[in-house]
Amino acid sequence: MLDIRLFREKPDYVKERLATRGGDFAALVDEVLSIDKDRRAAETENQKLQSDRNRISKEIGFAKKQGNDTSAIEAEVRGIGDRIAQLGKEAEALDVKQRELMLGIPNLPHEACPIGHSAEENPEVRVWGEKPEYAFTPKDHTVLGAEHGLFDFEAGAKITGSAFVVYRGLGAKLERALINFLLDLHTTEHGYTEVGVPFLVKADSLVGTSQLPKFEDQLYRCDRDELYLAPTAEVPVTNLHREEIVKLEQLPIQYAAYTPCFRREAGSAGLGTRGLIRMHQFDKIELVKITTPEASMEELEKLTANAEKVLQKLGLHYRVIELCTGDIGFGSAKTYDIEVWAPGQNGYLEVSSCSSFGDYQARRMNLRFKDEKGKNTFCHTLNGSGTALARLYVALLETYQQADGTIKIPDALKPYFGKEVIG
RNA sequence: GGAGAGGUGGCUGAGUGGUCGAAAGCGACGGUUUGCUAAAUCGUUGUAGGAUGUAAAGUCUUACCGAGGGUUCGAAUCCCUCCCUCUCCGCCA
Numbered sequence: 001m002l003d004i005r006l007f008r009e010k011p012d013y014v015k016e017r018l019a020t021r022g023g024d025f026a027a028l029v030d031e032v033l034s035i036d037k038d039r040r041a042a043e044t045e046n047q048k049l050q051s052d053r054n055r056i057s058k059e060i061g062f063a064k065k066q067g068n069d070t071s072a073i074e075a076e077v078r079g080i081g082d083r084i085a086q087l088g089k090e091a092e093a094l095d096v097k098q099r100e101l102m103l104g105i106p107n108l109p110h111e112a113c114p115i116g117h118s119a120e121e122n123p124e125v126r127v128w129g130e131k132p133e134y135a136f137t138p139k140d141h142t143v144l145g146a147e148h149g150l151f152d153f154e155a156g157a158k159i160t161g162s163a164f165v166v167y168r169g170l171g172a173k174l175e176r177a178l179i180n181f182l183l184d185l186h187t188t189e190h191g192y193t194e195v196g197v198p199f200l201v202k203a204d205s206l207v208g209t210s211q212l213p214k215f216e217d218q219l220y221r222c223d224r225d226e227l228y229l230a231p232t233a234e235v236p237v238t239n240l241h242r243e244e245i246v247k248l249e250q251l252p253i254q255y256a257a258y259t260p261c262f263r264r265e266a267g268s269a270g271l272g273t274r275g276l277i278r279m280h281q282f283d284k285i286e287l288v289k290i291t292t293p294e295a296s297m298e299e300l301e302k303l304t305a306n307a308e309k310v311l312q313k314l315g316l317h318y319r320v321i322e323l324c325t326g327d328i329g330f331g332s333a334k335t336y337d338i339e340v341w342a343p344g345q346n347g348y349l350e351v352s353s354c355s356s357f358g359d360y361q362a363r364r365m366n367l368r369f370k371d372e373k374g375k376n377t378f379c380h381t382l383n384g385s386g387t388a389l390a391r392l393y394v395a396l397l398e399t400y401q402q403a404d405g406t407i408k409i410p411d412a413l414k415p416y417f418g419k420e421v422i423g
Numbered sequence: 424g425g426a427g428a429g430g431u432g433g434c435u436g437a438g439u440g441g442u443c444g445a446a447a448g449c450g451a452c453g454g455u456u457u458g459c460u461a462a463a464u465c466g467u468u469g470u471a472g473g474a475u476g477u478a479a480a481g482u483c484u485u486a487c488c489g490a491g492g493g494u495u496c497g498a499a500u501c502c503c504u505c506c507c508u509c510u511c512c513g514c515c516a
Contacts, residue, residue, distance in 0.1 A: 040473065040474090043472080043474095043485080044484095046473095046485085047474085047484060048474090048485090050484085050485060051483090051484060053496075053497080054485090054497080057497040058497080059496095060441080060496055060497070061441035061442080062441085071496095073496075074497095076496085077496040077497085078495095080496090245470095374452090376470080
């Protein structure tokens with residue numbers, strides 16, 4: 001959520017920054033300001049009446065103690081009470097409306113975020129490694145998976161539906177090996193604390209990290225218990241500190257978590273036609289940081305480097321791109337995407353998206369710290385995949401396939417997988 | 424799922440209708456004193472809004488005692504609903 005005071009003080013700046021995302025937010029900003037003005041007027045009047053009532057009620061208390069008759073004055077206050085109730089309702093309605101609108105307004109892109117209209121304008125930041133060369137035509141991971149019996153889409157479809165998969169045998173073990181390898185890497189080399197969190201979350205948590213109210217369609221919901229399946233560990237992990245005032249010495253807080261992620265992918269064309277690349281359920285290691293405003297940009301660089309380390313250790317070619325203002329996510333102020341090369345796809349796959357949200361999420365979830373002067377200040381929140389598993393799995397199979405049809409396991413993973421080769 | 428107990432400020436913990444935003448203690452911060460890994464003493468110490476005003480401050484005011492609703496001139500206190508925690512029982516990986 002954005003700061004309403006910024007709207008009041010610099011409405012043109014807010015409109016201008018929002019416009020870089022594409023679309024016209026000017027009317028919406030004006031509407032919010034208009035409601036804000038009415039809301040404050042109603043509140044001010046209401047508070048004046050409340051003040052009157054408090055004063056007179058005290059007088060009644062005194063009078064009664066002295067045994068005086070107070071029925072006349074009580075009747076008068078009763079009238080004030082009615083007006084307070086009415087004005088209170090008006091102010092409440094305006095407040096609800098204002099909050100609703102504010103929750104639907106995306107974050108302002110950071111000044112450092114490149115201006116652009118769409119994904120085509122995302123600048124490439126750096127490239128690591130090179131596209132591997134093969135003396136044969138590299139196979140798609142679905143072919144490799146079928147040949148070695150690693151995973152089974154038909155079984156997934158039978159027990160749940162399309163775009164769900166069952167891993168089997170070494171295929172299942174490879175997934176587990178990756179999870180352990182990644183968690184160990186981030187906790188022992190990068191200073192993150194591992195957390196195991198619930199996969200089901202309440203609506204408040206989703207509002208906090210800005211999946212709700214705007215992206216309800218993308219979420220699996222359990223109506224009976226008013227819970228949602230987490231679409232990313234960002235939700236339960238960042239919300240660990242919702243409604244808290246953390247100590248300055250605690251920052252930066254750094255968490256790493258493994259969770260499955262559940263996404264309805266409503267409106268996605270071609271879902272299920274590309275193997276493991278886009279699934280309704282996939283595993284992910286998520287990195288979350290909570291920092292001071294001063295440190296957040298530097299921490300974003302570190303976070304991205306931590307995610308890149310995964311691909312470096314596994315010897316996978318990748319590139320880092322920076323998302324332009326027209327392509328960054330709803331709550332993000334600045335985002336790097338890491339894309340790994342998948343030879344069987346002859347293309348790059350997004351395996352990590354590392355973002356700084358500034359204080360946007362922190363405002364939504366009321367997450368603050370006490371600064372040097374003892375003032376409560378909103379934290380900055382960041383997160384990034386470190387990394388998504390299914391696509392990493394795809395890149396791994398496709399990159400390390402051999403002419404004889406076997407698949408090599410990179411050195412870093414061998415201790416976790418227990419074998420040097422599949423097949 | 425059943426029975427009981429309970430949720431008050433950073434913590435402990437008083438407070439059952441009116442000068443209660445809330446005693447006391449602890450902690451923290453500041454001062455004084457003494458002096459040595461400390462004690463004594465005095466003071467300060469919640470959050471979020473609104474109005475006014477500003478260089479900053481200040482002043483006035485509202486709300487908040489788990490959440491929401493109700494009764495009342497007036498609610499931490501009475502009533503209702505819900506949430507959470509603890510203990511015991513049941514069930515269970």
